[in-house]
Amino acid sequence: MLKIGYHISVAGGISLAFDRAEGLGCGCMQVFVSNPRGWEIKKLDERDAGSFRSKRKSTGIEPIAHMPYLPNLASPKEDVYAKSKEALAGTLERCNLLGIRYLVMHLGSHLGEGTERGRERVADAINEAAGRRGDVTMLLENEAGQRNSVGSMLEELTAIHGMVDGKGVGFCLDTCHVFAAGYDIRRRDVAKEVADTLGADRILCLHLNDAKYPLGSRLDRHADIGFGHIGRKGFETFFRATGLADKPMIMETPLVETPKDARGELQAVRKMLNDALG
Numbered sequence: 001m002l003k004i005g006y007h008i009s010v011a012g013g014i015s016l017a018f019d020r021a022e023g024l025g026c027g028c029m030q031v032f033v034s035n036p037r038g039w040e041i042k043k044l045d046e047r048d049a050g051s052f053r054s055k056r057k058s059t060g061i062e063p064i065a066h067m068p069y070l071p072n073l074a075s076p077k078e079d080v081y082a083k084s085k086e087a088l089a090g091t092l093e094r095c096n097l098l099g100i101r102y103l104v105m106h107l108g109s110h111l112g113e114g115t116e117r118g119r120e121r122v123a124d125a126i127n128e129a130a131g132r133r134g135d136v137t138m139l140l141e142n143e144a145g146q147r148n149s150v151g152s153m154l155e156e157l158t159a160i161h162g163m164v165d166g167k168g169v170g171f172c173l174d175t176c177h178v179f180a181a182g183y184d185i186r187r188r189d190v191a192k193e194v195a196d197t198l199g200a201d202r203i204l205c206l207h208l209n210d211a212k213y214p215l216g217s218r219l220d221r222h223a224d225i226g227f228g229h230i231g232r233k234g235f236e237t238f239f240r241a242t243g244l245a246d247k248p249m250i251m252e253t254p255l256v257e258t259p260k261d262a263r264g265e266l267q268a269v270r271k272m273l274n275d276a277l278g
């Protein structure tokens, strides 16, 4: 059974995300567990958390968390770096309270200090957080390759993984980002190489997004599935070549803004994958 879902709003209470996800036909969903645009992690409402855990059981929908936007684990600035590590620890704690297994995280920006230095910062931060991770696995997300970002080249991701091995770390592969970074996953050989480089068993979640701009654009702009430069055929080839369709897949496509269309997109993607893999 394919597990496909969307990034879902937690407006009004985190447990409400399950109702929204269920309405869209999701088998998994991604949420922010604190304000995505703030540093502060407010105290979790006990009733809301209890409701989150019970809805998880009753709906069978797998929740995945995404780190907020402000933390930068590669930052050369001490104050930002310290706050970012605190935010990571706080988010991990929150995931444990909610019973969330996976936390997707960006590796941040080295702000011009160089990728090697950035890599060390990220690895140190993860190693420090590992003692407090509980049951949560941290998933390093590949980036589109924006200026100074860490983690758009797959070798960078595997290098960081090597520095934190055995600490409960895996990968979240974003199809739009990898394509924007220059990997033509519409081609069988490249798709396979991407999966092999990261390791299919270490890729624990996919961000299933089409790309608004052409191969190698380095632009992080998502398109609806089948309507971007990866395209329907590109996705079919990618999944046939990699066998990654057994992973939870989270769409962060523009259609999520219109629930009726989002539901249709999810059904279409499910059918596309079933046809391609059947």
Ligand SMILES: [Zn+2]
Pocket: 066, 104, 105, 106, 141
């Ligand atoms: Zn992300």
Ligand SMILES: [Zn+2]
Pocket: 174, 176, 177, 220, 221, 222
């Ligand atoms: Zn993106």
